[in-house]
Structure formats: structure tokens, C-alpha cells
Amino acid sequence: MKWQSRSRFFAVPLTLIILLFLLFPFFVMISTMIKAGPDVYADPPHWIPSHVEWSNFVTVWTQYDLANYFLASLIIALGATVLNTLLSVPAAYAVARLRFPGRKFAMYLLLMIEMFSPVIVIISLFKVVARFHMLDSYGALIILDALFTVAFNTWMMNGYFKTIPKEIEEAALIDGCNRVETMTRIMLPISVPGLVTVMIYAFIFAWNEFLFALTFISSRNKMPLTIALYNFVGRWTTQWQYLTMAAFVALIPVLVLFYLIEKRLVAGLAGGAVKG
Amino acid sequence: MADAHLSLRERFWNPEARLAYILILPTLVFLVAFMFYPIIYVFVMSFFKTNKLSDLSKFVGFANFADRFEDREFWWACLRSLIWTASGVSVKFLAGMTIAILLNVKYRGRKAARLAFIIPWASSVPISALLWQWVYHPEFGLLNHTLRITGIWTNPPGWLGAPLSAFISCMWVDIWIGIPFFALVFLAGMQAIPTELYESAYMDGAGGVRSFFSITLAGLRELILISTLLSAIWTFNDFNVIYILTRTGPANSTNILITSVYVNAFTDLHFDWAAVESVVTFVILSLVSVVYARFYFRQESN
Numbered sequence: 001m002k003w004q005s006r007s008r009f010f011a012v013p014l015t016l017i018i019l020l021f022l023l024f025p026f027f028v029m030i031s032t033m034i035k036a037g038p039d040v041y042a043d044p045p046h047w048i049p050s051h052v053e054w055s056n057f058v059t060v061w062t063q064y065d066l067a068n069y070f071l072a073s074l075i076i077a078l079g080a081t082v083l084n085t086l087l088s089v090p091a092a093y094a095v096a097r098l099r100f101p102g103r104k105f106a107m108y109l110l111l112m113i114e115m116f117s118p119v120i121v122i123i124s125l126f127k128v129v130a131r132f133h134m135l136d137s138y139g140a141l142i143i144l145d146a147l148f149t150v151a152f153n154t155w156m157m158n159g160y161f162k163t164i165p166k167e168i169e170e171a172a173l174i175d176g177c178n179r180v181e182t183m184t185r186i187m188l189p190i191s192v193p194g195l196v197t198v199m200i201y202a203f204i205f206a207w208n209e210f211l212f213a214l215t216f217i218s219s220r221n222k223m224p225l226t227i228a229l230y231n232f233v234g235r236w237t238t239q240w241q242y243l244t245m246a247a248f249v250a251l252i253p254v255l256v257l258f259y260l261i262e263k264r265l266v267a268g269l270a271g272g273a274v275k276g
Numbered sequence: 277m278a279d280a281h282l283s284l285r286e287r288f289w290n291p292e293a294r295l296a297y298i299l300i301l302p303t304l305v306f307l308v309a310f311m312f313y314p315i316i317y318v319f320v321m322s323f324f325k326t327n328k329l330s331d332l333s334k335f336v337g338f339a340n341f342a343d344r345f346e347d348r349e350f351w352w353a354c355l356r357s358l359i360w361t362a363s364g365v366s367v368k369f370l371a372g373m374t375i376a377i378l379l380n381v382k383y384r385g386r387k388a389a390r391l392a393f394i395i396p397w398a399s400s401v402p403i404s405a406l407l408w409q410w411v412y413h414p415e416f417g418l419l420n421h422t423l424r425i426t427g428i429w430t431n432p433p434g435w436l437g438a439p440l441s442a443f444i445s446c447m448w449v450d451i452w453i454g455i456p457f458f459a460l461v462f463l464a465g466m467q468a469i470p471t472e473l474y475e476s477a478y479m480d481g482a483g484g485v486r487s488f489f490s491i492t493l494a495g496l497r498e499l500i501l502i503s504t505l506l507s508a509i510w511t512f513n514d515f516n517v518i519y520i521l522t523r524t525g526p527a528n529s530t531n532i533l534i535t536s537v538y539v540n541a542f543t544d545l546h547f548d549w550a551a552v553e554s555v556v557t558f559v560i561l562s563l564v565s566v567v568y569a570r571f572y573f574r575q576e577s578n
Contacts, residue, residue, distance in 0.1 A: 007484075011381040015389050018375065022396060022452065025407040028418045032410065045421040087306060090299035100293035106300065108569055113311065115565035117513035119534050120554045121314035123330060123541045124321065128314055147310050150303055179295055208400040210516045215542065226402040230520060233406065240410050247403045258398035259391065266460045269506060270499055 033245040040241050056245045066246055068221060069228040072138070073207055073250070076224055079142035080149075080206035081199050088150050088198060092157030093183055097169070107158075113151040118144070118211055129216055136218045144216075145206035153198040156268045160194030161187065197264045200257045207254055225250045315558065321551035330547040344552045349528060350536070353553075357512060357532040360447060364511040365504060367451045372458020377488075379459065380466045390463070397456035405520035408449045412436050412521075439529030442522050446530050450517045454507055461503045462496060469495040498575050505568045509561065533557050 027047075032040060036053040039046075060066045095106055118125070125144070134140035164187065172182045188195070213227040223231070229246055287293070322340055324332040344350045379390050396404065411419045412435035423429040435445045469491065477487040493500075515534050518524060524531035524539050531539065533553060541550035 007381045008383045011378045012383055015375075015378045015386075018378070019389065019392050022455070023392065024419070025404065025411050026395065026399075028411050029407050031418065041416055043415065044424075045416050045418055047418060047422075087303040091303045094296040094299040098292050098296040098299075100296035101288055103296070107573075111569040111572060112562070112565045113307070115509050115561055115568065116311070117515065117534060117557070117561065119513070119515050119537050120558050120561070121311065121318060122538065123547055123550050123554065124314035124317035125310065127317065127330065128310060143306065144310060147306050150307070154303070179292075208402065210402040210520075211538075214519075226400065229406055230402060233409065240416075243406065244410065247407060250403055251399055254400050255395065255398050258394070262394060262398070262460065263464075266457075266464055269457075270461045270464070270502055 029244045029248060032240050033248055035241050037239065037241065040239075053241065056241050060242050060246045060249065064232075064242055064246070065228075066249065069223055069225045070249070072222055072228075073224040073226075076138055076141045076145065076209075076213075077203045077206040079138065080145035081202045083142060083146035084149055084153055084202035085195070085199055087146065088153040089157055089188075089195065090183075091150075092154045093161060093187065095154065096158040096161035097166075097187075098179075110151045110155050114155065116148075118148055122211065122215055126215065135216055136222060137216075138222065140216045141206070141209070141212050141224070144212045145209050146202065149202045149205045152268070153202060156201070156264070157191070157194055157198050159268060160191055160197075164190050194264075197261045197268075200261045201265065204254050204257055318551050318554045318558070321548065322555045324548060326547040326551075328545045330541070330545075340548045340552045344549055344556075349531075350553070352528070353531050353533050353536040354556075356443070356530075357534070360443075360450070360514075360532050361508055361512045364447055364451050364454065365508050368454040368458050368507055368511070369504060371451070371455045373462055375455065375459035376462035376466060377492075379463050390460075393459055394456050396452050397454075397460075399453075401453060401516045402520055404453060405449060405517050408445075408452075409436070409521055412445055436522055437526065439526055442526055443530050446518050446521050449521065450511060450514045453517070454511060457507060458503060461499055465496045465499040466492060498571075501571055502568070502575065505564065505571065509564055509568070512561070512564075533560075 031047050031049065033056060034052045034054070035049040035056075036051065039049050039051075039053075094100070095103060095110075129135055129140045129144075132140075134143075168190070169182050169186060172186050173179075177185065207224075208226060209224075210226045210230070213224050214230070217223055217227060220228075220231075225246070229243060229250065232243060232246075282290075321330075321332065323335060323337060325334045325336050325340070327333050375393055379386055379393070411417055414420060414434040414437060417435075419435075420432045423432045433441045436442045473491050473495075474487055477491060482490070513534055515538065518530050518532065518535045519538065522530045524535045534557060537550045537553045537557065540546045540553065
């Protein structure tokens with residue numbers, strides 16, 4: 001139709017301009033991370049490096065302990081993912097499939113918790129974490145990171161379980177499976193896509209988490225990437241080429257993972273009006 | 277109610293309910309220890325004077341609240357939070373809507389464009405904030421350089437260096453992160469609207485603008501409500517961007533309620549003040565989440 005080709009005529013250039021504008025910081029990142037030191041601080045600055053300094057990639061791993069921070073992030077994020085899944089999947093099954101007094105209240109509570117900012121409780125969390133002797137430990141971050149996504153993930157999983165027809169489960173129950181067996185043998189295998197979404201979400205949250213790491217981690221060798229990079233801004237003030245290179249390395253895993261779940265995420269956040 | 281004839285014990289302790297409680301118990305234990313108890317403790321703390329180690333030293337009733345409410349800086353932080361949230365969400369909304377409209381036009385490569393638009397949201401917030409810090413660098417940052425050489429702005433500001441420009445610069449980073457969420461939600465909503473509606477409107481002589489308002493916006497009504505509330509909460513809660521970019525400076529100009537809590541506690545060691553602001557923030561967030569929860573459930577049951 002006529003109006004379609006006309007809108008295309010406007011849409012394509014406009015999309016490109018907006019994208020150029022919105023992706024600006026990433027162009028800056030790419031330009032900086034392959035520059036040599038003097039190029040980064042050239043006056044006036046320039047976009048195109050006078051030569052490409054590939055060795056920046058090696059330097060961040062060898063001289064700046066990137067591997068150490070990467071590993072810390074990985075341990076925390078994987079730990080949080082496992083704990084989060086162990087907590088939220090059974091809870092979601094209960095909310096989605098079992099009838100019990102307080103079910104509706106639990107649903108409301110979950111949705112409310114999802115909105116809370118951890119900053120509200122950070123001062124008392126500090127006391128709690130100290131009392132459990134978990135200051136400056138991975139354990140504290142694993143538990144807190146897992147916990148602050150438990151509401152959302154229970155919610156997502158609940159939505160996923162509900163899409164599975166009850167009849168499948170009922171048939172298994174009639175065949176002599178008990179509830180726990182139907183859950184582990186029937187429901188979980190069908191729910192693998194939902195399970196993956198939930199796990200990835202927990203992983204991304206923990207990987208990107210800043211506040212808890214800032215507050216509870218003090219030794220350098222336990223710092224995850226976010227906080228390590230943040231602390232380097234002062235120290236690396238003359239070396240943005242390394243910082244942007246490290247940022248690039250830290251971003252790749254979350255970008256890839258985010259793309260895997262974005263559709264389900266949007267559907268989960270927007271509720272029944274959007275189908276995943 | 278079919279359950280009405282059951283005894284209380286049977287209702288709460290039948291095999292099905294029992295299994296449900298067992299499945300929920302681990303989550304509940306963790307939530308109590310690391311979320312519910314801390315919330316209660318913050319309330320308690322707000323009624324006590326605290327020492328530099330955050331120990332409760334003396335019960336003072338509402339004195340901490342009175343203290344905070346008399347402090348101009350507290351009200352400034354509230355006002356900044358309001359401006360931050362209201363203007364942030366509005367810009368995110370409008371930009372997101374524009375992008376959704378653009379992505380809803382069919383052309384080759386729009387799937388790729390959609391993926392590119394997601395990047396600011398998919399990216400890690402602390403890392404994005406760090407990147408922006410470099411982008412904003414007054415002398416060596418490529419933003420000012422680009423503005424100068426293209427002639428768009430021959431004398432650009434130092435962004436994070438002065439109060440007003442720092443506030444706007446921080447706000448922009450928060451907006452930039454939040455745009456894709458709106459864009460994706462609206463796009464998903466638009467694609468759920470049957471195209472026949474547009475075609476018949478076109479037949480009836482309705483122009484593009486008319487059909488946008490009466491078909492697109494009308495079809496998105498519920499989504500707009502839910503996503504705006506959600507975005508408002510996230511925007512209000514944005515601690516990372518400000519803390520990383522300016523640490524609430526220069527001269528407190530980027531201090532909003534949520535950052536004020538943290539700085540009062542861990543920089544100034546005024547834990548009682550931080551507790552009061554936590555309580556205030558908690559109350560505000562609870563009110564908004566109740567509204568959100570009500571709309572969410574209403575929409576789900578439809």
C-alpha cells in the first residue's frame with residue numbers, strides 16, 4: 001500500500017540516525033579500546049586510532065588481573081543462579097499449581113518485593129551480613145544477588161508453569177506418580193525454556209550487580225568486575241584504553257545472554273498483554 | 277466455597293497445602309532473614325540515635341524524622357527525585373514510543389535494528405555508566421570533540437563538572453538505559469494489534485495520525501499503564517548511574533532520595549538519617565507497587 005512505502009522512506013533513515021545517536025558510547029568504547037596511550041589523550045581527540053593497539057587486550061589480562069575479577073564475577077553469578085533456581089522454581093510450582101491458604105497473598109507479596117530497591121535495606125543488611133560473618137565474602141553476594149531476583153523469577157516461572165496444561169499432570173497423578181514425581185519428571189522437563197530464562201536472568205542480575213559488591217566487598221582479590229572497574233577509574237585515570245577494553249570483555253557475556261531471553265523478559269514484565 | 281465445611285486444620289494442613297508450604301519454606305526463610313527483618317530493622321533504627329558503627333544508642337521517637345524534615349537538603353533530594361523520575365519517565369516513554377513506531381514499519385533489516393536498539397538496556401548498568409563518564413570527559417571525551425568538529429555546539433559544557441549540567445547528564449544516562457524497555461514493550465503491543473483494524477480505518481478515510489491515536493494508543497492502553505509504572509519505579513530507584521557518574525556531586529546537585537540514603541549512611545556515617553530516608557522511600561515505593569500490583573492482576577484476569 002502507498003502509506004507503507006511512504007513510511008518506509010522516512011523510517012529507515014530516521015532509525016539509522018537514532019541508532020547512531022544511541023549507540024554513541026559503544027562507538028567511543030570501541031574507538032578507545034584499540035588506541036595506544038598517547039592516542040587516547042591526544043589534543044584534540046580523534047575517532048580513528050593512528051594505529052590499532054591490539055596488545056591492549058593482552059595487557060588487561062596480564063597486567064591488570066582481569067582474569068581474577070572475571071573469575072570472581074563468574075563464581076558469584078553462578079552461585080547466585082544456582083541458589084536462585086533452587087529457591088524460585090519450587091516456590092513457583094507451589095504458587096502455580098497447588099491450592100493453599102495464603103496463595104493470593106504470596107502472589108501479591110512477590111510482586112511487591114520485585115519493586116523494592118535494595119538501597120532501602122542496605123544499612124540493616126550490613127548488620128545482618130556482619131552478624132553472619134559474611135562481610136567481604138562471596139557468600140554474602142551470592143545470597144543477596146539470588147534473593148533480589150527471587151520474586152521476579154518465581155513470578156516468571158509461575159507464568160511458565162501455568163501455560164502447561166493441567167491434564168498432563170493429572171494423567172501422571174492417575175498413573176500413580178506422586179506430586180514430587182510429577183514435578184521433577186513431567187513439569188521440569190517441559191519447562192526447560194522457562195527454566196533457562198530464569199537462570200539467565202539471575203545470572204545477568206548478579207553479573208551486573210553493583211550496590212552489594214560496593215558495600216560488602218573490600219579485598220581486591222574478591223572484587224567482581226563491576227566494582228573492580230569502578231575502583232579503577234581513579235587509578236586508571238590515564239588509561240581509559242584498558243578500562244574500555246575491560247568493559248568490552250565484561251559486556252560480551254551479558255549481551256549474548258540478554259538476547260536469549262529478551263522476548264520472554266518483556267512478556268514477563270508487561271504481564272498478560274504481551275505474549276512471549 | 278467448597279472448602280467451607282472443612283475444619284481449619286484440614287484447610288491449612290491437607291497434603292496439597294503442606295507440600296506447598298514445604299516448597300515455599302526455603303524462599304521464605306531467606307526472605308525473612310535478608311529482606312523482611314532488614315525492613316523492620318530500618319523502621320526501628322529510624323527511631324533511634326545511632327553511632328558511627330550504626331549501633332542503636334538511644335531511643336528518640338520521631339526526633340530523627342523531625343531532624344530530616346527540617347533539613348533543606350532532604351527536601352531538595354525529594355524534589356530532585358521527583359524531577360528525575362517525572363522527566364526521566366516522560367522522555368523514555370516518548371523516545372520508546374517513537375522507536376516502537378519506527379520498528380513497526382516493515383523493511384529489510386528491521387530485525388537487526390531491533391537488536392541494536394536493545395543494547396543500552398542489555399548492557400550492564402555500572403559499565404554503561406563508566407563508559408558515559410569517559411564519553412562526557414570535558415577535554416578528551418569524544419562527545420565534546422564530535423560536537424565541536426560537526427559544529428553542533430562549538431563551546432560544549434563540562435557535563436559532569438557543573439551542578440545543572442551534571443544533573444541533566446546523569447538523567448540522560450538513566451533515560452538512555454530505560455528507552456529500549458518502552459520501545460520493546462510498545463512494539464510487542466503494536467504487533468499484537470490486528471492489521472485489519474488499520475486497513476479498515478484507512479478505507480474509512482482515517483489518516484495516519486488519527487489511526488495512531490484511535491487504534492494504536494487505544495490498543496496499548498493497559499500496556500502503557502503497566503510499563504509506565506514499572507519504569508517510574510526503576511527510574512526512582514536508580515542508584516548506580518548517579519553514584520558512579522558523580523557520587524551525588526558536585527555540591528549535592530545530583531543527590532536524589534535513593535542516593536542520599538547511601539551517602540548519609542556510608543559516607544557521612546549518619547545511619548539514623550539514612551534510616552529515616554529509607555523509611556520514606558519504602559513508603560513511597562510501597563504505594564506505587566500497590567497500584568502496580570492491582571493493575572497487573574486486573575489485566576491478568578482479563
